[in-house]
Amino acid sequence: MPKRMVTMAGSVVAAMAGGWLILAPFALGYRPGGGAWDRATEVDVWSGVGVVVVALVALAATVLATVADLRGRGVLPARTRRSARSEARRTGQDQTAGPAAGPPASRAAGPPASPPTGPADSPTEAPPSPGAAGGPDLRELLVALVQALLADTPAPAGQRSPNARPPGTHPDGAGEATEGAPHGRWRQTS
């Protein structure tokens, strides 16, 4: 990490020197009368542009490497929302490019006003999976939260609906063993 800090400091100093090279002919008045650029002005300006570009490239590379290192150590979040969105878009493209890519063409030949026939019509018509929804963990967390709230909310006496279940049971038929573990990913494996 100190290595990268030194590199960043050196890059910033070099970028400032390059900026000064660009500005110096105008600031110090190399050009008599302010006419066309003379040779010294051209050399300084283009040398300054090159120095600035190289310094900024070095600075960007160092910053990117530092961010990747911090992500690897867990200091920064693993992925940004933008990268998650791009990954979700890529996942969606993979799903549509898979074996389900054929049916839309045959459906396009049918009557345009016919509604979709349901989930069995095409896998591409299915609701987006948690992995492709942009918030994969948020959906699971919300489902778990709603299930826990429903399980803990006491119904008034005499107003229990016929579908009400005793507290501590799971809606998918599981009993006390799955209490608090609404998703298979979080169940105890040992």
Added chain:
Amino acid sequence: MTVVALVALLLGGVWVFVAPFGIGLQAPSSPWTTATRNDLATGGALIVAALATLVAYGVLGLREMLARTTRGPEGERLGTGSPQPPADQPGVGG
């Protein structure tokens, strides 16, 4: 990548330093112009900055390498690995 950029900056500094004399912007017998003095100062600063950064980068990299070597494989794993939960982590609420 970093070393290449630093070497390029060093070469750029050398170019800025020698350009007034190499291209013929500064006559050898006449006194130095403002442009020549500015190029010498800026080029010299660039050379010093790039050299100092290169030397510090090398020294710090060598120190890191030595520390990793003396720490052994366990220290290397601790230094570079990302936090991973244990495989048999109990479930939520369990």
